[in-house]
Amino acid sequence: MRVVGFCCNECAYAAADLAGSTHRVHPPEVLVVRIPCSGIVDPSWLVYALAKGADAVFVAGCRKGECHYVDGNFKAESRVAFVKELLKSVGVEPERVEMFFMAASEPHKFVEAAKEMVRRVEELGPLERKGAPKREGKKGVIASSLLAIAKTVIDAPLPEIPGFRVPNFSSECIGCGACVETCPERALKVRDYNGKRVIELNARRCTSCGKCVEVCDEVEKALTLGGMTLKQLLEEWSVVSAHDLVECEVCGRPFATQRELDRSGSPKVCPSCKERLSARAMVVGRVGP
Numbered sequence: 001m002r003v004v005g006f007c008c009n010e011c012a013y014a015a016a017d018l019a020g021s022t023h024r025v026h027p028p029e030v031l032v033v034r035i036p037c038s039g040i041v042d043p044s045w046l047v048y049a050l051a052k053g054a055d056a057v058f059v060a061g062c063r064k065g066e067c068h069y070v071d072g073n074f075k076a077e078s079r080v081a082f083v084k085e086l087l088k089s090v091g092v093e094p095e096r097v098e099m100f101f102m103a104a105s106e107p108h109k110f111v112e113a114a115k116e117m118v119r120r121v122e123e124l125g126p127l128e129r130k131g132a133p134k135r136e137g138k139k140g141v142i143a144s145s146l147l148a149i150a151k152t153v154i155d156a157p158l159p160e161i162p163g164f165r166v167p168n169f170s171s172e173c174i175g176c177g178a179c180v181e182t183c184p185e186r187a188l189k190v191r192d193y194n195g196k197r198v199i200e201l202n203a204r205r206c207t208s209c210g211k212c213v214e215v216c217d218e219v220e221k222a223l224t225l226g227g228m229t230l231k232q233l234l235e236e237w238s239v240v241s242a243h244d245l246v247e248c249e250v251c252g253r254p255f256a257t258q259r260e261l262d263r264s265g266s267p268k269v270c271p272s273c274k275e276r277l278s279a280r281a282m283v284v285g286r287v288g289p
C-alpha cells in the first residue's frame with residue numbers, strides 16, 4: 001500500500017515534522033511530499049500519483065483563513081474537488097483523494113489525516129492500473145492517467161476550474177469559422193466533408209484564453225467559456241458544432257452553411273463560380289452593344 005500526501009511547507013509539513021519529533025506514531029505507508037503552498041498543487045499531480053502507484057493521495061494545507069499565501073488552500077480544495085469528479089467519471093472511488101487543513105501546531109491532525117487515508121485504502125483495496133501515464137502536458141497527463149486507472153468511463157460535465165474551461169458552442173453558431181482563425185493554440189479546427197461543416201475542439205490544447213469568445217461575441221454570441229466534459233478531456237479532438245452545407249446552384253459543390261448565407265444575404269453561388277460569372281459578365285459587357 002502507498003499513500004502520497006502533498007503537505008504545504010508553512011503548516012502541514014511543519015505539523016508532520018512536529019508529529020515525528022514528538023514521537024507520535026503515523027503510518028509508514030504515507031509518503032510526504034513537501035511543497036511551498038497547497039495552492040500550487042495541480043490536478044495532474046494527484047491523478048499522476050494514482051496512476052504511478054499510489055492507492056490514495058491527499059493534500060494538506062493551512063487552516064481556512066490562515067493560508068500564508070492568502071488563498072492557496074482554497075485553490076487546493078477546489079482542485080481536490082475537481083479530481084474527485086474526475087475519478088467518479090471513470091468509476092474510481094473519489095475517497096481516494098482528500099483535502100485536509102491544519103496548523104503547524106497541530107501534529108495530531110496530520111497523524112489523523114495519514115491514518116484516515118490508510119484506513120480508506122484498507123477498506124477500498126489497492127487501485128488497479130491498466131497502463132502507464134504519458135507525460136504530455138498537464139491535461140495530457142490527466143487524460144492518460146485517468147485512462148490507466150479507469151474502471152468505466154462515464155461522459156460527465158466536469159466542474160469549472162481555471163485552466164479547464166473550454167469554448168461551449170450554442171445553437172446560435174453559424175459555422176463561419178472566425179473563432180478557429182483566432183485561436184492562438186490551434187485548439188479549434190474546421191473541416192468541410194460529406195456535405196457538412198464540422199468544428200472540432202482539442203480541449204487539451206485550449207488554454208481558456210477566451211479569444212475565440214471575444215471574436216464570436218462581435219458576430220453571433222454563439223460562444224461562452226465553460227466547463228469541459230470528460231469526453232473532451234480524454235479525446236484528442238471532439239466535434240463541438242456541425243452544420244449541413246448548401247450546394248452551389250452553378251457547380252453543385254457544397255460551400256457554405258445556410259446561416260452564413262442568411263446573414264450575408266448572398267445567393268447560393270460559391271466564390272469561384274461568382275468569380276467566373278463576373279469575369280464572363282465583364283467580357284460580355286465589353287463586346288456587347
Ligand code: SF4
Nearest residue numbers: 173174176177179216
Ligand atoms: S462559434 Fe461563432 S465564430 Fe465560431 S463558427 Fe460559430 S458563429 Fe462563427
Ligand code: SF4
Nearest residue numbers: 183206207209210212
Ligand atoms: S479559449 Fe483560447 S485557446 Fe481555447 S479554443 Fe478559444 S482561443 Fe483557443
